[in-house]
Amino acid sequence: MSEIEGPPQGHPARRVLITGLASYWGGRLAQALEAFAEIEAIVGVDTRDPTRELERTEYVKVSNQHSLIARIVRAARIDTVIDTRLVVDSTTTGRRQAHENNVIGTMNVLAACSGPSSPVRKFIFKSSAHVYGCEQDDPAFFTEGMSRSHRPSTAIERDVVEAEASVVDFATKQPEVDVTVLRCANVLGPDVQTAFSRMFSLPLVPMVLGFDPRLQFVHEDDVVHALEHAAISRVPGVYNVAADGVLALSEVIGLLGKRPAPLLPPWGTGLLAGPLRSLGLRIPDEMLNQLRFGRGIDNRRYKASGFEYGATSRETVTSYAEHLRLHPILRGIEGSYTYEGEVERFLRRSPLTRPPSPAADDRSGTEKEPFGI
Amino acid sequence: MAPRRTSLAPPVPSSPEAEGNAELALDVSERERMRALLPAVEPDRQLNDWGRSERVERVFDATLVEFFYRYWFRCEVEGVENVPAEGGALLVSNHSGALPPDAAMIGKAIRDEHPDPRPLYMTVEHFFKGYPGFSTLLPKIGCVPAHPANVHRLLFDERQLVLVFPEGRKGTEKLIKDRYRVQRFGRGGFVEAAMRAQAQLVPVCVVGAEEAAPVFAQSKLMQRLTGLLYFPITPTFPWLGPAGMLGYLPAKFRIRFLDPIDTTRMGSEPAEDKALVQSVAQEVRARIQEGLHEMVGKRKSVWLG
Numbered sequence: 217m218s219e220i221e222g223p224p225q226g227h228p229a230r231r232v233l234i235t236g237l238a239s240y241w242g243g244r245l246a247q248a249l250e251a252f253a254e255i256e257a258i259v260g261v262d263t264r265d266p267t268r269e270l271e272r273t274e275y276v277k278v279s280n281q282h283s284l285i286a287r288i289v290r291a292a293r294i295d296t297v298i299d300t301r302l303v304v305d306s307t308t309t310g311r312r313q314a315h316e317n318n319v320i321g322t323m324n325v326l327a328a329c330s331g332p333s334s335p336v337r338k339f340i341f342k343s344s345a346h347v348y349g350c351e352q353d354d355p356a357f358f359t360e361g362m363s364r365s366h367r368p369s370t371a372i373e374r375d376v377v378e379a380e381a382s383v384v385d386f387a388t389k390q391p392e393v394d395v396t397v398l399r400c401a402n403v404l405g406p407d408v409q410t411a412f413s414r415m416f417s418l419p420l421v422p423m424v425l426g427f428d429p430r431l432q433f434v435h436e437d438d439v440v441h442a443l444e445h446a447a448i449s450r451v452p453g454v455y456n457v458a459a460d461g462v463l464a465l466s467e468v469i470g471l472l473g474k475r476p477a478p479l480l481p482p483w484g485t486g487l488l489a490g491p492l493r494s495l496g497l498r499i500p501d502e503m504l505n506q507l508r509f510g511r512g513i514d515n516r517r518y519k520a521s522g523f524e525y526g527a528t529s530r531e532t533v534t535s536y537a538e539h540l541r542l543h544p545i546l547r548g549i550e551g552s553y554t555y556e557g558e559v560e561r562f563l564r565r566s567p568l569t570r571p572p573s574p575a576a577d578d579r580s581g582t583e584k585e586p587f588g589i
Numbered sequence: 590m591a592p593r594r595t596s597l598a599p600p601v602p603s604s605p606e607a608e609g610n611a612e613l614a615l616d617v618s619e620r621e622r623m624r625a626l627l628p629a630v631e632p633d634r635q636l637n638d639w640g641r642s643e644r645v646e647r648v649f650d651a652t653l654v655e656f657f658y659r660y661w662f663r664c665e666v667e668g669v670e671n672v673p674a675e676g677g678a679l680l681v682s683n684h685s686g687a688l689p690p691d692a693a694m695i696g697k698a699i700r701d702e703h704p705d706p707r708p709l710y711m712t713v714e715h716f717f718k719g720y721p722g723f724s725t726l727l728p729k730i731g732c733v734p735a736h737p738a739n740v741h742r743l744l745f746d747e748r749q750l751v752l753v754f755p756e757g758r759k760g761t762e763k764l765i766k767d768r769y770r771v772q773r774f775g776r777g778g779f780v781e782a783a784m785r786a787q788a789q790l791v792p793v794c795v796v797g798a799e800e801a802a803p804v805f806a807q808s809k810l811m812q813r814l815t816g817l818l819y820f821p822i823t824p825t826f827p828w829l830g831p832a833g834m835l836g837y838l839p840a841k842f843r844i845r846f847l848d849p850i851d852t853t854r855m856g857s858e859p860a861e862d863k864a865l866v867q868s869v870a871q872e873v874r875a876r877i878q879e880g881l882h883e884m885v886g887k888r889k890s891v892w893l894g
Contacts (some may be wrong), residue, residue, distance in 0.1 A: 353715040355738035356639060362738065426721020430640050430728070460628030462638040464728075482721035509718060512638065514742075516626040530631055 229296035229447040231257040236301030243268035244440045265555035280321040285328035296338040304344045306372045307498040318375035326386045340396045340446045341383045346376045350505040357514040360454045370501040394452040401458030405436030406539035420477035421469045429510025430462045435527040445523045455518040461529035462512040472537045640728030658697045662842035666698045671846040674705040677744035677788035680752040684760030685799040688834040709750045744786035753779045768799035771878045777870035783852045784860040790850040794880035797842035800891045841894035
């Protein structure tokens with residue numbers, strides 16, 4: 217084993233299972249973890265084929281059935297499970313499907329990790345700041361100990377709250393497992409597609425008339441690093457993941473070099489959101505309140521655990537602005553990846569191929585991979 | 590300790606001294622450590638993390654506030670040196686009037702008269718955050734929703750000046766016939782906030798605000814119909830429309846900052862002692878009421894002072 221490892225009492229990840237490998241976060245995380253020599257096995261499960269090229273991650277196509285996942289976990293002697301499946305955008309996934317994935321899926325993954333015979337010693341759950349909700353009488357900065365002031369009003373928020381509740385339940389019933397919950401703020405970046413990145417790519421950025429909410433972002437690379445940090449070090453507990461700095465929406469629009477369009481009415485915004493969605497302006501329900509009241513979360517706890525952010529909220533927005541300007545020129549250059557099982561099997565299993573080298577010189581590569589491949 | 594970007598760096602030193610009797614000391618050092626982790630100020634930005642804009646504030650300060658402070662209310666300030674030049678401090682003031690001008694005048698007094706002026710954060714009702722227009726403007730000029738967590742962060746972590754009106758709506762709904770009768774001070778939450786943040790409490794008396802925006806009556810019906818917090822009947826509101834809210838009479842303003850109360854000398858966990866909290870709250874209220882009586886007693890004219 218290498219000299220570099222987590223605190224002695226912890227359970228540094230050796231054999232990792234990533235759920236939601238086909239999702240953006242699952243794929244990015246698997247790529248990042250492949251560079252760590254001390255991680256000897258990475259298994260990714262999903263219902264769909266991976267969307268990113270992976271060198272040594274083993275992909276298993278499996279539905280969210282807990283008995284199957286449990287068998288994989290035990291057979292591969294998985295010590296760390298990283299759950300990246302959470303869907304936080306109601307416009308990309310149907311309501312039922314999102315519920316199935318967020319609530320039932322989480323329950324099944326947790327069930328697969330529990331039980332006396334389970335080898336799992338660490339469980340990392342990528343959650344969302346949606347768990348705090350977004351209301352008029354909220355504090356300006358949520359800390360991890362605060363709970364939401366009102367019952368969740370949108371389907372996604374309900375899902376996130378339920379999913380986290382089952383994770384907390386798991387943590388209390390399995391005290392020998394280190395459970396880390398990462399509540400991510402709104403993500404922006406050149407590669408990831410989020411409701412905010414969609415909105416900011418419009419020529420006119422819609423605002424609710426009379427409101428200038430405070431918004432906080434986190435760079436996509438920082439989210440991957442945050443998950444990686446949780447895998448390698450021992451950081452049990454709940455943590456907010458958000459970049460330094462809270463920006464006003466007008467400030468964000470200025471940084472993007474766009475024009476604000478205060479078109480959404482202050483009252484009845486929700487009623488208008490439906491017709492707007494059919495016109496192509498896809499503002500998800502869970503974002504509407506954010507466009508009025510905004511949300512800030514306190515990121516100091518994760519920083520205190522030794523994590524450092526690469527970008528502030530402002531830098532995240534400016535880098536996204538650069539991407540938006542370059543996008544028309546770079547479009548299509550990066551190429552796309554299609555998973556082909558036969559090819560992957562050949563590359564991993566055939567005696568003709570060189571074994572993939574988890575070399576140390578690959579490590580620096582994880583820092584800067586703007587196009588994923 | 591130096592935070593790190595990825596997990597490739599050496600392990601984080603965990604705190605082995607967590608056990609034993611040093612728990613309280615550790616708690617304090619832990620809090621100091623958390624304070625050090627606050628986001629750094631980015632010089633390129635025009636707004637801070639609370640949404641406060643120096644630019645907007647400057648414009649307001651140079652025009653509207655300057656006019657009211659210097660020429661309309663002719664503010665006179667006593668004891669501004671009682672506002673600490675550093676560290677968190679919670680200013681507690683009496684409150685009155687339809688759209689109270691007192692907060693802006695106190696902020697201006699500190700900015701203009703204090704030897705080491707500092708920005709003042711004014712706590713306002715959550716209501717305004719949900720009201721278009723106000724929601725955009727108020728944070729820019731230094732208003733913060735009155736949430737205990739906000740007050741704590743400002744006082745303890747950021748060591749700022751915060752102004753609270755413990756009377757809250759009971760103060761602004763007060764009619765002219767009840768002027769200078771300080772209403773009940775909520776549940777003493779402001780004292781608890783100051784104690785938790787180890788901040789000083791500075792009582793402030795404002796004379797003049799009650800006559801500048803006299804409320805003759807409150808209309809319950811109109812309040813319900815408009816959905817406003819309250820619907821006051823003043824000399825100019827609602828007769829002149831929303832702008833009538835700013836139709837202040839030219840009363841003479843006197844602002845007196847009283848001696849600060851140090852909450853750090855009240856034991857280790859004073860905020861847990863409800864009796865102490867209540868008696869400190871009573872004490873602050875009594876001092877403000879006493880100051881008001883003295884100032885109103887000495888005043889010869891409402892308009893000339």
